[in-house]
């Protein structure tokens with residue numbers, strides 16, 4: 502089946518590399534492992550939001566917008582990539598972040614430091630809930646004649662997710678099909694796009710999401726719905742029930758953004774076996790899940806498995822205290 506071509510700006514360096522992980526496979530005594538390097542999308546340290554932004558910014562341009570508005574955590578990779586993409590195409594960028602600006606220079610690190618270097622306007626929401634703060638910021642921009650364009654949390658609407666349907670087509674041109682794709686899932690757009698794309702181009706892999714912050718039932722429901730909307734946008738009908746979406750929520754640890762021992766070990770294993778850097782919030786957690794699923798035999802030793810690296814590495818620096826050698 503062909504997928505409708507949506508208007509898209511060129512931001513990412515595509516295709517991203519597909520690489521084998523022989524030393525990691527050997528260390529785990531397990532399946533044949535490969536990695537898709539969306540940490541190398543080429544936009545201000547890269548990541549999965551770059552692909553979504555190619556479609557979202559084309560829409561913003563077509564709508565005559567002048568200011569991009571979005572929200573995320575203080576260490577949001579989505580906000581950092583949005584800020585970078587905005588400058589490249591001449592948009593202003595407003596980022597709505599929770600809490601108060603840090604008062605110590607040392608806390609201006611990782612993605613937050615980059616947001617500021619990239620010239621984004623940071624609006625601190627204090628205790629106001631995220632969606633409400635974003636709505637208020639949007640209305641202020643509108644009233645001030647700044648022609649705002651609303652980019653949802655994680656860039657995860659059907660338009661953003663569509664980028665990952667295209668990414669499945671890209672992958673299928675790079676190598677014979679994998680049995681399974683493992684990725685970090687949070688706002689669900691990446692997984693929904695991959696699921697929709699796999700159906701549309703008849704790519705046979707199971708798409709296994711490792712939830713970073715939500716119960717599996719909620720992620721399944723949302724991904725199934727968003728995959729359907731994404732397929733419609735691409736000119737096809739797809740109706741999925743939540744049970745057809747695979748999500749593991751066994752790795753939530755102490756919650757979003759709290760790096761525990763499993764993430765720390767996964768980061769060290771990838772770094773020391775393959776020279777690949779993961780991040781403490783998303784890919785470190787997804788890799789910890791991958792390692793555990795292999796150890797428990799849920800991922801079989803004969804499978805060909807692709808780990809989709811979704812980026813996030815600048816956040817490593819915001820976790821330096823937790824990652825430093827013990828006793829230092």
Ligand SMILES: *Cc1c(COP(=O)(O)O)cnc(C)c1O
Nearest residue numbers: 578687688689690691783811813
């Ligand atoms: C945003 C993000 C994800 C999650 O992608 P969703 O589409 O929000 O599910 C995974 N990894 C990294 C590094 C991210 O920044």
